[in-house]
Amino acid sequence: MTRELVYTGFMSVDGVVDSPGGTVEGHRSGGWVLGTEVLPEAFSLKDEELAETTALMFGRRSYAAFAPIWRDSPDHAAYRDLPKYVVSTTLDTDTLVDGWGEITILRSSEEIAELKRSAGGPIFIHGSAELARRLSEADLIDRYHLLVFPVLLAAGKSVFGRADRDRQNLRLRNSAVYSNGVVKLIYDVAH
Template sequence: MTRELVYTGFMSLDGVVDSPGGIVEGHRSGGWVMQTEFVPEAFSLKGEELADTSALMFGRRSYEAFAPIWRDSEDHAAYKDLPKFVVSSTLTDDALIDGWGELALLRSVTDVEKLKQTEGGAIYIHGSAELARGLADADLIDRYNLLVFPVLLGAGKGLFPHTDRPKQQLRLLDSASYDNGVTKLVYAVEH
C-alpha cells in the first residue's frame, strides 16, 4: 500500500492556481479568492482535509512563501507539528526555518516516489503548481481536492500539465456548489 499524494488548492475557472491570496505573490490579479463573497461552508473541505493529512509537501517557492506565515498562524496551527517535505534541487538545509516541525528536503521526483512507498497516511501538496505538474507527469498524484472559483484570470500558473502525455482518467469522489459560485471538486486519479 502506497501513501496517497493529494493536491489541494484554490483554482480559477480557467485553471489558474497562483496568487489566490494576494498581489504580493506576483500575479497581476492576485487576491482573487478574497474577491469572492465569503461563505463558510465553501471552505469546509479544508477542515475535512486536516483530519486526513499526515504530512505536507511543498515546492521551493511555495515553501518559502508559506513557511514564515503558516508557522506562526493560528489558522494553520494544526499543521505545525506535521512532517513537511520540500522538493527542491537548490534549497539547502540551513534555509529551512526552525520551529515548524519536522522538515526534510527531497531532491527529485524519484525521492517523492520513494516517500510514497513508506508507511504513513496521506501527504497533501499546497500551492506548488510546478511541483504538482511534474508529479502528475510522473503519475504520482492520487487525488485532486479543488475549490474552483467563479473567475477567469486570463494568465497565471495552471495546475495541469500541457505536455503531450497520455490521457488520464479521473473519478469524481465528491462535489458541491455554494451560493458564492465556488464549486468543490474531489477527483481520484485512476492509475
Template sequence: MREIVYTGFMSLDGVVDSPGGAVEGHRSGGWVFQDIEFVPEAWTIKGEELEETTALMFGGRSYEAFAAVWPGSADHVAYKDLPKYVVSSSLSEDALVDGWGPQTVLRSTEEVAALKEGEGGAIFVHGSAELARRLSEAGLIDRYHLLVFPVLLGAGKSLFSREDNDKRTLTLRSSEAYKNGILKLIYDVN
C-alpha cells in the first residue's frame, strides 16, 4: 500500500492557501515570502521530501497553479518526470501540461483510495487544501509535513475541516523550531 503525505506551508491559524501569491483573492496572499526572515535550514524539509516522493497529487486548481510554474522551473526540475495525479471532477485531459511527466486525472476519492491500495512509494500532495480535507475525511492521509509560520492571517482556506468528523489522533514523528519562528512538524496519522 502507498502512503499519501500532505505537505504544505501553514499559518498559525491554520491557513494554507495563497502562500506565494494572491491567487485566492484574500488580502494576505503571498504570506510565506513576506515579513519572515529567510532561514535556509527551514527549507531542508523540501529536499528530504523529494528523496521520498515517487508521485505528486494535486487538486484541479492547485494543478493549474503549479503546472504554470513548475515544469520550467530550475528549482523544481527533480519533480518534472515524476508521475502526477490530478483529482478533479471538471479538469479535462486536454488541460494537462505537456512535458511534465506522466499525468493522470482521477475523478473521485474512491479512485484515490484505489491508487493508494496499489504498489509504489509515497505520493505527496502539495497545496490543494480542499483535496486534503476530502482525503482526510476519507481516512486517506497517512502523514502531514507542515512548516508552520508565525503569522495569523484571519482569511483563507484551512487545511482541516470544521465539520463534525470523528476524532483522529496524530503521532509526532519529528519537529524542529527555527530562529525565525517557523516550526517543522511531521505527524503520522494513527
C-alpha cells in the first residue's frame, strides 16, 4: 500500500488557484475567496482533511509564503508537529523556518515517488500549483480536494496543465453544493 498524495485547494470555476486569500503571488484579483459569503459548512472540508493528514507537502514558493504564518497561527496549530516536505532544487536547509516540526527537502519526482512507497498515511499538498501540476503530469497525485468558488478570474495558475497528454480518469468520491455557491468536489484519480 502506498501513501496517498492529495492536492487540496480553493479554485475558481475557470480553474485558477493562485492568491485565493490575498495578493502574495501578485494576482490582480488576489483575495477572491473573501468575496464569497462565509458559511462554516462550506469550509468543513478543511477540518475533515486535518483528521486525515499525516504530512504536508509544499513547493518552494508556497512553503516560503505559508511557513512563517502557519507556524504561529492558532488556526494551523495542528499542523505544527506534522512532518513537512518541501519540493525544491534550490532551497537551502539554512533557510528553513525553525519551530515548525520536521522539514525534509525533496529534490526530484523520484524522491517523491519513494516517499509515497514509505509507510504512513496521506500527504496533503496545500497551494503549490506548479508542484501539483508537475506531480499530476507524472501520475503521482492520488486525490483532489477542491472547493470551487463562484468566480471567474480568466488568468492565473492552475493545477491542471494544458499540455497534450494521456487522459486521466477521475472517480467522484464526495461532493456538496452550498448556498453561497461554493461546490465541494473530492475526486480519486483512477490509476
